[in-house]
Amino acid sequence: MVEHKRYNFSVNDVSEVYAGPGGKLWELLMGEQIHVGGPEQTDLLAKKAGIDKVGQNLTLLDICSALGGPARHLAEKYGINVVGLDITPEMVLEAEKRTEGKPYEGKIEYRIGSGLDIPAHQNSFEVVWGQDAWCYIRDKVRLIEETWRVLKPGGVLAFTDWIWGSVGVSEEESDFLMEFMVFPDLQTLAGYVELIKATGYELVEKEDLQEDFAKHMDIYIDILQKAKPDIEAGFGAELYASAEEGVLAWQKAAHEKKVGRGLWIAKKP
Numbered sequence: 001m002v003e004h005k006r007y008n009f010s011v012n013d014v015s016e017v018y019a020g021p022g023g024k025l026w027e028l029l030m031g032e033q034i035h036v037g038g039p040e041q042t043d044l045l046a047k048k049a050g051i052d053k054v055g056q057n058l059t060l061l062d063i064c065s066a067l068g069g070p071a072r073h074l075a076e077k078y079g080i081n082v083v084g085l086d087i088t089p090e091m092v093l094e095a096e097k098r099t100e101g102k103p104y105e106g107k108i109e110y111r112i113g114s115g116l117d118i119p120a121h122q123n124s125f126e127v128v129w130g131q132d133a134w135c136y137i138r139d140k141v142r143l144i145e146e147t148w149r150v151l152k153p154g155g156v157l158a159f160t161d162w163i164w165g166s167v168g169v170s171e172e173e174s175d176f177l178m179e180f181m182v183f184p185d186l187q188t189l190a191g192y193v194e195l196i197k198a199t200g201y202e203l204v205e206k207e208d209l210q211e212d213f214a215k216h217m218d219i220y221i222d223i224l225q226k227a228k229p230d231i232e233a234g235f236g237a238e239l240y241a242s243a244e245e246g247v248l249a250w251q252k253a254a255h256e257k258k259v260g261r262g263l264w265i266a267k268k269p
């Protein structure tokens with residue numbers, strides 16, 4: 001098995017990205033649900049997690065809830081009670097602003113905090129959820145243990161994330177891809193399975209979404225290039241150039257199957 005390098009980015013480094021232009025740029029590419037595939041992928045994950053039926057009165061924790069796009073979607077469409085947890089105060093404030101006055105506002109609560117030390121009692125949630133964000137968290141063992149602590153027995157862990165693909169990368173390529181994204185650690189499809197099982201979960205499903213990931217990279221580079229004048233006007237030519245270089249590198253690596261995306265569903269017995 002290829003040993004993948006880990007990087008020393010801290011939560012502060014990641015937070016800085018989302019407090020600054022980074023968060024706005026990702027929203028421009030992906031929409032306010034900042035993950036590959038937007039609302040459709042939220043519906044897919046909800047279906048696979050078995051939470052897509054209205055009236056189940058479930059409480060779900062979304063770790064790395066960002067602008068609250070998925071939280072609002074889950075509350076509005078399925079009546080789920082959502083706690084959104086995010087480390088970046090600017091994202092939480094914006095999520096609160098966008099939720100204010102919505103008919104389902106009472107179903108959502110946002111908390112500022114880290115997935116590594118979840119501000120919640122043990123056995124609090126029926127579902128722990130994450131979409132394309134745990135790649136920002138270095139200590140995955142602790143993260144998965146924290147999900148276990150706050151999940152009720154019988155609860156479901158459901159998440160998607162960016163991962164290393166089946167083809168290896170050089171150290172130089174790894175450095176560029178990870179430093180551009182400010183990712184301290186990427187898992188593999190099998191790596192997450194190991195972590196999940198080692199924590200005590202029963203794996204229900206894992207899915208390799210590599211092909212879809214590569215297709216979306218094509219879409220993102222297209223959106224980015226079309227928005228070049230606006231991005232340059234808003235954030236400067238240097239930021240645009242660096243964003244284009246970075247997304248092009250991810251697009252290439254995705255088509256070479258060096259990086260991808262996966263989905264995991266597990267049950268706490």
Ligand SMILES: C[S@@+](CC[C@H](N)C(=O)[O-])C[C@H]1O[C@@H](n2cnc3c(N)ncnc32)[C@H](O)[C@@H]1O
Binds near residue numbers: 018033035064088130
């Ligand atoms: C890609 S966005 C998440 C997108 C979101 N899941 C969605 O689908 O809309 C990444 C988010 O992770 C948050 N984050 C990064 N490290 C974190 C940590 N250790 N604990 C909680 N949130 C974290 C960032 O502040 C940022 O808002």
